[in-house]
Amino acid sequence: MELQEAKDRFVQAWGTLATQWGINRTMAQIHALLMISANALTTEDLMAQLQISRGNVSMNLRDLMDWGLVFKELRPGERKEYFFAEKDAWKVAKQVAKERRRREIEPVIKLLEELRGVPVRAGDADSETFHATIESISRVVNLADGALDAAMKAEESLILGTLIKLLR
C-alpha cells in the first residue's frame, strides 16, 4: 500500500467511526488529517485534500480548537493561519474524556441526583422500580465518571499496569 492510499484510508475510516459516536464526520476527518501530517496545514490545504468548502473547514476547525484537539500557528510575515493537532493519542484520549465528562456526564449526574430525591412510595411497584433503577444507574455513572477522572490524571503506563492486574 502507498503512503497516500494509507492516509486516505485512515482519514476515511476515522470519519466513519466518528459518526457512530455522535461526532461530525468532517470534524473527525480534519482531525485525522492533521494528526498524520508532519507539518501544520492551512485552510486551503484542508479544503483541497478533503474536497470541502471554506466555511466547513472554518467551522470545524473552531470546534476542534474548542475541544482542545487542534491549535493555531501564526508564522511571522505570513497572513494565513496554520493548524496542527496533538499527535500523542493518549493525550488526545485524555482531552476527549475531559471534555465529554464536562459537557455530558456532569449534567447527567446532576439530573440523577435530583431524581434520587423524589420520594419513594412504599408498596408502589413502579415507584420502587424507578428508584432502584436510578440508584443503579447513578452507581455506574459515578463509576464511569471516576474512571475518566482517574484516566485523565494517570499516566498511560499506570493504566496499562492496572489493566494487566485486572486481566489476570
Next chain:
Amino acid sequence: MELQEAKDRFVQAWGTLATQWGINRTMAQIHALLMISANALTTEDLMAQLQISRGNVSMNLRDLMDWGLVFKELRPGERKEYFFAEKDAWKVAKQVAKERRRREIEPVIKLLEELRGVPVRAGDADSETFHATIESISRVVNLADGALDAAMKAEESLILGTLIKLLR
C-alpha cells in the same frame, strides 16, 4: 416532584444524551422507559407513552433486542408480546461495551494493523509522522479494547476497588 414527572424527565434526558453518543433518540427512550417500568410493556404501551408509531416501536425494539438490552416475554393465552429490559445498570454497561467492541473497535483494530504494515520511508517526514501516529493510536485503541474486555469480565466491586487505588 411527582413520580410521573420524574419518569418523563429521565426518559427525555436519556434520549438527548443518546443522540450525543450516536444512538437513536427513540431507541434510548424505549430502553429508558422499560428500565424504569416494574412490568413488561406491550407495543401499544410504548406507542402511547412515547407518542410514536407502531413501526417505529417495532424497529427500535428489534435493535434493542439485537443489542441484548431488551427481551421478549410471551404470556400463555395472550397473543401480544411483552417487552422488558435488564435493570442492573452495570450489566447494561457491560453489554453495551461488549457490542460496541465487537461492532466498532474490532474493525478499527484490523485497519490499524494493516496500516502499521505500510513500509516507512526513512527521511520522509510525512511517512514517519504517519507511522508514529498510527503506532500511538494503536497503543491507545488496544488499551481501550483491553479495558473494555476487562470491565466486561470484572465485577463492579473489583472495578471500584481498582479505581480507588488509582485515585489515591
Next chain:
DNA sequence: ATTTAATTTCAATTATTTTTGAAAGTACAA
C-alpha cells in the same frame, strides 16, 4: 380453511444535521 389479532416491512414523508457559498468581518500593508 378462514378469520382474527397481532407484528414486520419498507416506500414515502418528515425532521435533523451538515454543507455550501457569498456577504460581512478583520486586520495587516501600502
Next chain:
DNA sequence: TTGTACTTTCAAAAATAATTGAAATTAAAT
C-alpha cells in the same frame, strides 16, 4: 484611508437519518 488577503458567519440548499402508516406477513383461534 484604501486595498488586499485572509477568516468568519449564517441563511439557504443538500445530504442524511428517523418516522410514519398502510400493506404484507405471521401465527393463534375458530
